[in-house]
Amino acid sequence: MKLKGKILIVDDEPINLEFFDVMLSKLGFIVEKAADGEEALVKVVETDPDLLILDNIMPKLTGWEVAKKLKQDKEFHKYRQLPIIMFSAMDEVQDKIEGLELGVDDYITKPFNFSEVLARIRAVLRNRDLSREISRRERRIALV
Numbered sequence: 082m083k084l085k086g087k088i089l090i091v092d093d094e095p096i097n098l099e100f101f102d103v104m105l106s107k108l109g110f111i112v113e114k115a116a117d118g119e120e121a122l123v124k125v126v127e128t129d130p131d132l133l134i135l136d137n138i139m140p141k142l143t144g145w146e147v148a149k150k151l152k153q154d155k156e157f158h159k160y161r162q163l164p165i166i167m168f169s170a171m172d173e174v175q176d177k178i179e180g181l182e183l184g185v186d187d188y189i190t191k192p193f194n195f196s197e198v199l200a201r202i203r204a205v206l207r208n209r210d211l212s213r214e215i216s217r218r219e220r221r222i223a224l225v
Contacts, residue, residue, distance in 0.1 A: 086131035086206055087111040091121040091147070093139045101134065104195060105202075118142025122150060125160055132206060137169035137180070144169065145183060152184035162212070164205045168193060 088110050090101040095116070102112045113128045115121040119141045125133065133151075137144035144167050151157045151165070164186045169176065172190040180188045186205045189198060 085109045087113065087128060088132045088134060088202070089113045089115060089121065089124055089128060089130040090134045091115045091118070091124075091139070091144070092136040093117055094136070097136070104199075108199070118144065118147040121147050122157070125151065125157070125163065130163070131209065132202065133163055133165045134202070135165055135167045135185075137167055137171065137176070145180065148180065148183045148185050162209075164209050166198075166201060166205055168198075 085108065088101075088105055090098055090105075090112060091114075092098050092101075093116055098114045098116070102114060105112050113124055113130060115124045117139050121133070121135065122142070124130075135144040135147060142150075148165055148167065151160050151163060161184075165184070166187045166189060167180045167185045168189040168191060169180075170191045177188045177190075186208070187201050189201060
């Protein structure tokens with residue numbers, strides 16, 4: 082089975098971590114897990130994932146705080162382009178807007194349908210791949 086990328090799942094609910102681990106592993110993804118925002122930041126550095134799926138409401142650091150650190154802190158400069166899908170039980174439009182304005186690539190509200198989540202994962206990874214290809218081509222053009 083061809084591996085499709087490494088995904089870091091961050092949620093303080095063990096059942097959600099296990100669900101994503103089982104489902105995404107079966108589809109060929111490498112799955113890393115973290116149970117809170119602080120652990121998420123450590124795991125991002127340790128595992129260099131292709132995608133971060135991040136619960137918003139967690140102890141220690143919220144999903145918003147993790148996203149803000151990854152997108153804005155100098156310490157995490159290398160990970161600014163890391164795609165993030167945030168999920169939350171909060172489905173207020175303002176919550177979604179705040180997440181997207183922080184640089185989150187997609188925002189999914191709970192309860193979610195796994196088929197929809199998978200489609201969003203594929204779309205975000207496809208966009209990441211296209212962005213990388215554009216950057217490579219721009220670097221080649223700059224060398225000419």
